[in-house]
Amino acid sequence: MEDSGVKRLWAPWRMSYISGIGKSDECVFCHNPAQDPSKDKENLILYRGRHNFIIMNLYPYNNGHLMVVPYKHTGDLCDLNDDEMLELMQLSQLTLRVFKKVFSPEGFNTGFNIGKAAGAGIRQHIHFHVLPRWTGDTNFMPVLGETRVISEHIFDTYDTLKEAFDLEAGK
Template structure:
């Protein structure tokens, strides 16, 4: 029998990962970006890996300001969000070589937002055949690389992209 070990998911299953307050407001206050999986901090937004990813390389771009209403984003917040989506997508392409992406927002609980009180845009790399029976039958996703290894790949490539981007 094959065994699938994803012990880091136990915190999610048991709910022990939940902090007090907004996780998206708390994360950028940390002085240890790598521990909270922050890849980059900008003036209005930051890029963070999803602690409970749908796929390897699943990241989010999040405004610092706590809002659940996309219509309240300032032009600066909106611009930086999309700039980070563009740059992060490039970095993921170079680091992980996905065949496609899901990029978007789930707004409000009925819209599918797991954290409905703070806007965030998902960037989910996709590969042909990356879905299987596990999420349907076992309510489990198979993530083939440890978060720390993926973080290191993405961080390094993102730093190169930020350095080379003429629009920053």
């Protein structure tokens, strides 16, 4: 068989996402933090606050894509009380500080996707996205190949970020 010169990018781990294997009706943002903290790495939880936690996105847009998530199960930002909102923003600031130290990004994308029309992947539980960005970090792969290239294994990124969060938070 003749090689056509086409390069191949193998990402077999993506098949579980595409086919829905492992997905359940249970809210991941309620299930994961309810587990014993000894399972935080397995559940990608980097930091636990009083009202919110910081978790890595299992299906990231780029390396280091994190989310700050309230423990309260709600799809409406207006359901959060002042203490929950204050901590959500404080943990977002903590995330930015950690990213600046660890990854030296040139910018950030942050925000909520609330509701189906806004592109929320998990509509029933709000979450605040924080993504480090670099000039030129986007390319043709997501557009033409429907593939995102993540440069580091998610658990390697977890280990790096976990250490930085613990140091920054004084743990």
